[in-house]
Amino acid sequence: MEDTKAKxxxxxxxxxxxITPTNYKTMKNYFQLLLMLFVTISSxxxxxxxxxxxxxxxxxxxxxxCDTIQFRKAGICPYCGMKLIxxxxxxxxxxxISICFYLQDGIEILDFAGPLEVFDxxxxxxxxxxxxxxxxxxQGLLAIVPEYSIADAPKSxxxxxxxxxxxxxxxxxxxxxxxxxxxxxxxxxxSVCTGAFILGKAGILDNLTATTYHDLIGALQEALPKTKxxxxxxxxxxxxxxxxxxxxxxxxxxxxxxxxxxxxxxxKNVAERIEYDKWVPDRGLIIKNN
Numbered sequence: 001m002e003d004t005k006a007k008x009x010x011x012x013x014x015x016x017x018x019i020t021p022t023n024y025k026t027m028k029n030y031f032q033l034l035l036m037l038f039v040t041i042s043s044x045x046x047x048x049x050x051x052x053x054x055x056x057x058x059x060x061x062x063x064x065x066c067d068t069i070q071f072r073k074a075g076i077c078p079y080c081g082m083k084l085i086x087x088x089x090x091x092x093x094x095x096x097i098s099i100c101f102y103l104q105d106g107i108e109i110l111d112f113a114g115p116l117e118v119f120d121x122x123x124x125x126x127x128x129x130x131x132x133x134x135x136x137x138x139q140g141l142l143a144i145v146p147e148y149s150i151a152d153a154p155k156s157x158x159x160x161x162x163x164x165x166x167x168x169x170x171x172x173x174x175x176x177x178x179x180x181x182x183x184x185x186x187x188x189x190x191s192v193c194t195g196a197f198i199l200g201k202a203g204i205l206d207n208l209t210a211t212t213y214h215d216l217i218g219a220l221q222e223a224l225p226k227t228k229x230x231x232x233x234x235x236x237x238x239x240x241x242x243x244x245x246x247x248x249x250x251x252x253x254x255x256x257x258x259x260x261x262x263x264x265x266x267x268k269n270v271a272e273r274i275e276y277d278k279w280v281p282d283r284g285l286i287i288k289n290n
Contacts, residue, residue: 057071
């Protein structure tokens with residue numbers, strides 16, 4: 001009886017415990033299949049990760065639904081008829097860039113209007129802020145009603161300041177405090193002309209290099225002893241702080257910032273759209289780029 005029971009147990013376990021030549025071949029094929037599957041999945045994951053740096057084609061901003069579509073080949077957008085441009089998928093996905101234009105009474109028209117045209121053509125979300133929501137005058141001619149005051153202005157990716165009459169905002173403790181409070185939440189600070197005086201008073205230009213309107217290089221250096229102030233530069237880029245020379249130089253600085261965020265082909269397309277054929281990429285001093 002015991003011999004019979006032992007034999008039954010042995011027969012029951014043998015398929016589990018012993019590998020026959022046939023079983024070995026089957027198991028070898030099984031493990032090879034698993035290995036191939038692992039390699040395939042790893043390759044797919046690698047391609048997914050690296051695809052973040054791949055090039056796609058996109059419709060230039062036209063404020064229509066086609067702005068959100070990716071195309072695999074160059075050509076014409078079938079929805080708006082505009083020429084598609086090449087860009088990295090990272091730049092394409094960084095769509096909703098917001099920019100706060102701080103304007104003050106007596107602001108220079110072209111100082112802000114030139115960059116506004118550039119950033120609007122690039123599809124950035126622009127909103128106007130001033131000390132209060134009261135009407136301000138640009139050069140005593142153009143009336144502007146701000147959307148927000150510094151009391152209720154939303155956060156922005158970029159905050160921009162412009163020239164003209166800047167002595168009042170530069171010496172306004174409440175405004176300076178507001179600028180300083182936004183340092184951690186703001187990716188880029190941007191100034192045109194004497195807007196650099198406002199940034200400087202807020203400490204944004206400390207230990208950096210900057211520029212401003214050509215007649216006020218010396219005055220800015222005197223006002224900001226911790227800042228290296230340069231003449232004869234269209235713009236100076238300190239990675240996340242960009243200052244430009246006066247008036248029309250703001251357009252060059254704005255296109256440079258668009259290029260940083262969206263790529264050169266995209267910025268060139270913006271320059272073409274606004275018919276600005278004077279833009280020369282890198283015609284400025286780049287201390288740091290990111």
